[in-house]
Amino acid sequence: xxxxxxxxxxxxxxxxxxxxxxxxxxxxxxxxxxxxxxxxxxxxxxxxxxxxxxxxxxxxxxxxxxxxxxxxxxxxxxxxxxxxxxxxxxxxxxxxxxxxxxxxxxxxxxxxxxxxxxxxxxxxxxxxxxxxxxxxxxxxxxxxxxxxxxxxxxxxxxxxxxxxxx
Amino acid sequence: xxxxxxxxxxxxxxxxxxxxxxxxxxxxxxxxxxxxxxxxxxxxxxxxxxxxxxxxxxxxxxxxxxxxxxxxxxxxxxxxxxxxxxxxxxxxxxxxxxxxxxxxxxxxxxxxxxxxxxxxxxxxxxxxxxxxxxxxxxxxxxxxxxxxxxxxxxxxxxxxxxxxxx
Numbered sequence: 001x002x003x004x005x006x007x008x009x010x011x012x013x014x015x016x017x018x019x020x021x022x023x024x025x026x027x028x029x030x031x032x033x034x035x036x037x038x039x040x041x042x043x044x045x046x047x048x049x050x051x052x053x054x055x056x057x058x059x060x061x062x063x064x065x066x067x068x069x070x071x072x073x074x075x076x077x078x079x080x081x082x083x084x085x086x087x088x089x090x091x092x093x094x095x096x097x098x099x100x101x102x103x104x105x106x107x108x109x110x111x112x113x114x115x116x117x118x119x120x121x122x123x124x125x126x127x128x129x130x131x132x133x134x135x136x137x138x139x140x141x142x143x144x145x146x147x148x149x150x151x152x153x154x155x156x157x158x159x160x161x162x163x164x165x166x
Numbered sequence: 167x168x169x170x171x172x173x174x175x176x177x178x179x180x181x182x183x184x185x186x187x188x189x190x191x192x193x194x195x196x197x198x199x200x201x202x203x204x205x206x207x208x209x210x211x212x213x214x215x216x217x218x219x220x221x222x223x224x225x226x227x228x229x230x231x232x233x234x235x236x237x238x239x240x241x242x243x244x245x246x247x248x249x250x251x252x253x254x255x256x257x258x259x260x261x262x263x264x265x266x267x268x269x270x271x272x273x274x275x276x277x278x279x280x281x282x283x284x285x286x287x288x289x290x291x292x293x294x295x296x297x298x299x300x301x302x303x304x305x306x307x308x309x310x311x312x313x314x315x316x317x318x319x320x321x322x323x324x325x326x327x328x329x330x331x332x
Binding site: 078079080081082083084085087126138151152153154155159 | 272273288289290305306307327329330331332
């Protein structure tokens with residue numbers, strides 16, 4: 001078999017039954033993998049700046065919390081609407097914990113939490129509130145905007161889709 | 167041989183009849199979906215919409231709702247029960263503040279918990295531009311309850327799902 005023939009065979013393979021089965025299996029695997037296990041998404045918005053930038057591309061790895069629970073400081077994707085719209089947020093408190101913001105600083109159970117990922121100035125004040133059962137408290141890293149304009153709060157654990165791959 | 171031939175023709179006619187019946191007479195699910203399609207069409211607004219069309223659409227929107235429809239949203243000032251006429255008026259007023267509007271529904275999940283009641287969970291996306299030139303792009307998960315009244319599926323409850331509770 002000549003090199004030319006090999007190249008031709010690579011780009012224009014013969015439609016044998018073997019080849020068709022292989023293509024079908026690859027297509028099925030890709031559909032299941034990228035449709036249910038590792039879902040591609042684009043980031044829209046600046047609520048996770050500077051950790052994640054507007055327009056960035058990432059994948060939501062759905063098996064991450066299959067055997068474990070979300071921990072504080074984890075970045076998670078929360079199902080917002082349907083199966084396609086997700087929120088990218090950071091876990092700051094877990095069920096039963098009391099969360100509060102004082103002059104832009106995060107307090108959980110009255111202890112100040114060090115958050116190296118928050119780089120922009122923040123002056124938020126939020127009275128203490130307890131995270132309900134089967135819920136987590138999520139906030140974005142960019143807290144430079146007024147508290148009313150930032151989408152954050154308590155989300156049901158059932159809505160956690162997974163984690164970003166990077 | 168002739169008998170088999172007639173039998174085959176008979177079976178084919180029956181299959182064809184079933185297929186036509188399914189295609190021509192829409193299922194309850196299709197009827198419910200049609201109401202969302204109409205709502206999307208009538209709420210949407212093109213920049214060149216004239217006054218006559220605007221008034222007609224205001225009237226049309228009201229026909230999709232039950233005599234009293236309950237709206238549940240996070241903003242307590244908007245939550246409450248509205249009459250068909252109030253919905254028409256509010257829709258007209260809201261549409262007058264935008265030069266362009268598009269309402270689209272995705273990922274609809276329809277269930278019939280009891281006879282004459284349809285529970286629909288879906289994603290609604292509202293995009294457009296205000297008369298002041300401000301861009302709008304809002305996505306929310308909705309849970310709607312429709313009741314079958316005089317052979318028509320009418321909206322009787324719309325709830326905007328609160329994913330993050332501050």
